[in-house]
Amino acid sequence: MRRAVILSIGGLGAVSAIVGIAAISPGPDATALPEAPAHTVEYGGLRIAVPKGWPVYRLDGDPHRCVRFDEHAVYLGAPSGEPHCPARVVGRTEAIHVTALPAAERRAPDPGRRAARTALSTLKVAPAVDRQMTLDLPQSGVRITGVYGADRALLERTLRSATAGPGAPPEPESEEFDEPEERPRSWHRGPGFDTCSAPSRRTMRAWREAYSIANIYIGGAARGCAQPRLTRSWVKDVRAMGYRLIPTYVGPQAPCSPFRARFGKDDATEKGALSAEDAVAKADELGIPEGQPLYFDIEAYSRKDKGCRKAVLRFMHAWTDRLHELDYRSGVYSSVSSGIKDLAEADRVAGLEEDFTRPDAIWFARWDGRRRVHGEKHVPDDLWHPHRRIKQYRGGHAEKHGGIKLHVDSNIVDGLVY
Template identity: 45%
Template sequence: MRRAMLLAGILATLIPGPPPAQADTDVHYQGLRIPAPAGWEVHHLGPRSTECLRFDRHAVYLGSAGENQDCPAHAVGRTTAIHVEPLAAQTNALVTGLLARDGAGGGGRLPGLRVHDPAAHEILIAVPQAGAFITGSYGSDVRDLERVLNRITLEEPTPDGAAERHTGAARPRRWVRGDGFDTCRAPSLDAMKAWRKDFVAANVYIGGVSRACPDGRLSHDWIAAVRGMGWRLIPTYVGPQAPCGPHRVNFTPDSAVDDARASAEDAAERARLLGLRRLTPIYYDMEAYSRHDPECREAVLDFLDAWTRKLRRLGYVPGVYSSVASAIRDLAAAKGIKKPSAVWFAHWDKKSDPWKDRYMSRDWWPGHRRIKQYRGDHRETHGGYTLNIDNDALDGYVR
């Protein structure tokens, strides 16, 4: 018996057991959280992408497929796979046609329109709240696909914590891609109209004890007017700064949490008075500080954790603006805190792609949740109006 047990023990060390189970991987796209099953590939598509979008392999495809896909000459078969892309005109038309034929269905856990096309072995879901369109493919059993689709969720809760109800009308997507600028005070409406030809978004400083410029022209009517011109806005709050920063009004390690909560309450109230409804992103402006002071760094993380939690409870989307070399990097590396939904990072290298910054991993705030301030204080003239601005490149949350 002892020899048999000894032999079994030796064999157990020589013969490996079954490999440990792999965990699903969360991927993010336009405010959707998509749990990719273990073993699935994740492909990021785009206008210049040559990746072949194919449904004969398990994969998650994110973005619109490129015009020149490098596909095999011959491929047959279908399995469980999904493609998530912007809710564009052509996909809207496809959904409309299928709805006319088959009627509307619910979107499972997602608020939106859902169509099952058994002839094509596909389920199509339009999610207007995220500006996203999902195509799901399946092989012999639709239930395999349904298990994957039913785990996709919207990342941001509504103010009461429940999923938004679909009203049947598509809402403007909450992110934008393009050129933006920020300046200390709200420009004139004439300047905003002239500059609209060259920019899609502009920052507005809505309050805070460290804000340098007063409200000036900024008002409920000003917001309504520029939104009517097609502007998307980046609301920003400039409250107390890091204990080790060079600014006059600072929080302390002991006051960080209370000061952050008070800042979030004031920011939400000011946003409301300006007509910026709930689910509007508000970015906290945390200016650069010394990362080599561990007590200061921890105080900043405590502050931004409390800001994020409180602002989210108040129904607004928490964001943070800071230098890529200070708060942005510290937030990315932090464990055990609530991180902002979106970031606006400063790196004045004059390179306008927010996804190719050498200090920003692509895993940090993926899925249209980035704004890059890539050029600092200078003057530009557009349409005969000159402003002193910073330049921004957007693929991120705005109002």
């Protein structure tokens, strides 16, 4: 299932309009070009005016750069299979990533028509649960991914500055691997790692002797890194290598957190259900079937704000209930001393629903270096037992396996995975 709009040169006709963008409706909040653009850059058939102060990274000359969405930037091209990303990036601001469309998805210019450029001045970026849109320009040979944090209008103005004409950037390289074997068991035990952006197949093969489980960030309004390699075929291929996966959705954060994308104390239930629906859509795109766990990443927050704590629990209750309605299992990642502690003590919180639903599994952060999932004072051993726990016991650090280095967090797993 593609979440993209496809535009044809010679008129902004939307061949396919899916969640995230309306192709031709002008918005009242973004009628002007970005103020004082520093310069115009080109990639394939696309020209775009870059807002002042935004760096431009050409990944063909800087292939190991991490495509991060927590900083203003324009990225051109595909990163290498081993980008130098940190272990974890949470949060989003306005940023753009332009890549080449695969050859099969490009459209040759009409030889009977003069090669003209088309302005995207009527483009509208619609609100989206994951604060991201994808725009395919087949005759320009490019795909634009745009994300926003607090200023959707800035992303819209920047994209409206662009013009599209015939072009042919280098075709992205593809990687092939054998079809996977099905693995019916719902849980797994062993070492796991998580890193900000899904590594290349080459890296996953090199790391397989050291690890059997890896996290993947499947979506969400606060997912901080681009995921150019995370596709349906990638998921199949790494499972064929013997990996089990922890599908994680980084959606809006607690109202008392410092992140731009937050749910409120009044809309926590609504946002929890919407996040679950979007996570299921993302899982379906990646071929993750019903019955599998989807984990929500709720970063640490202050437990001093009782209203904030209650909002988090309402959000998580709605997340879990909606996932169950959609036939997926629910997981939650958080600090053991904030989100996980509150989930464990939810039955003591006044004003919550009497039928409060805890997630099916937890993934907790406690960086004490101990590779064990039980014996935590904040989480009684009779909760989430057996095979329902993952522990992140070490934070961001560099490791090298098979000659390839990544920045990762380390985990011990005795829990639900795909």
